[in-house]
């Protein structure tokens with residue numbers, strides 16, 4: 001079974017969505033290649049927006065042979081010259097035209113650049129065929145010569161409506177009954193990455209023939225927990241403040257909750273009392289700033305909170321703890337919630353009594369409830385009468401009995 005991103009990859013440019021301008025620009029450039037000044041094209045845009053798919057779809061549509069060269073072919077000059085050189089010299093079996101795709105040149109700009117970019121740039125001058133390169137970030141200094149020689153083709157960030165359209169088409173082909181809201185939720189979640197959206201869809205529909213809203217929500221909760229877990233690793237398992245300080249950059253969760261997660265897992269990770277004391281010191285200071293923000297709206301304090309709970313906690317330890325620790329979600333939230341539920345019941349009962357006795361619920365909680373509880377614990381007959389009179393439900397009776 002093929003993954004859906006491959007099964008449904010666009011065969012022609014008709015199946016490329018949301019990138020009409022870029023597709024037309026490239027198509028014309030290829031068709032009139034002999035007359036072009038720019039001998040290469042550089043497609044750039046976000047992940048999962050069609051950078052790789054577009055050259056393939058174009059080659060297919062125009063009956064051209066596509067030769068793909070990956071970053072690993074650029075390890076050294078000889079390798080690239082053999083690979084591209086032979087591709088250039090060799091005439092296609094049926095004399096088809098060719099295009100050369102150098103995908104993801106971002107990888108070439110890293111530390112291990114063995115002259116790959118230089119080789120690529122040199123190649124552009126001699127290639128009789130269009131060379132198309134793709135990049136997520138084309139603004140790296142190392143690409144400046146390449147940029148000057150290339151037609152720059154920018155892709156759009158795919159908006160959620162376009163992503164939704166593609167997802168629905170796949171659902172129809174797979175005979176999946178979908179809920180429109182579920183599709184929209186999924187499409188919004190991926191931030192323009194269509195590949196991620198298709199992968200999510202496949203995961204959510206595996207073994208099922210329908211897609212409902214609640215499973216999409218579940219998936220985002222799962223992702224949120226994963227990102228928090230990654231952040232905790234980043235904070236706890238480093239002593240380098242520069243690494244730690246970015247830990248919460250991609251966490252889409254409110255600060256209170258993040259602090260509870262840290263609070264819950266800190267003692268599991270930091271075993272030495274001194275480390276723990278320093279770390280909790282940071283956390284408590286962050287908490288104070290947090291309260292000041294809430295009370296006085298001093299939002300600039302956020303910077304300190306972030307520094308304290310990331311870098312602060314990271315450097316609070318003398319050295320890293322090597323053991324693997326399974327971080328757990330905070331139990332405190334659950335406890336708070338349970339307490340709130342408990343008080344909610346008390347309030348509801350008090351309100352009923354207050355209505356019947358023409359007093360305030362506050363007064364009832366203080367003066368009447370304690371005695372009522374005693375009655376409910378000791379005298380069933382009387383308790384039943386009162387319950388009927390006050391129209392208490394079973395849960396409320398249960399609460400009074402405890």
Ligand SMILES: Nc1ncnc2c1ncn2[C@@H]1O[C@H](COP(=O)(O)OP(=O)(O)OP(=O)(O)O)[C@@H](O)[C@H]1O
Pocket residue numbers: 004005006008009010015016017018019045046047048049050051052053054104136158166194195198
């Ligand atoms: N504009 C689009 N129209 C239709 N399908 C698309 C589009 N963009 C992406 N896809 C789908 O998403 C998958 C991944 O797309 P593609 O490989 O072209 O992304 P990319 O921009 O090259 O991403 P990366 O930066 O990760 O290399 C494709 O197989 C295709 O199914």
Ligand SMILES: [Mg+2]
Pocket residue numbers: 051052053103104134
């Ligand atoms: Mg790609």
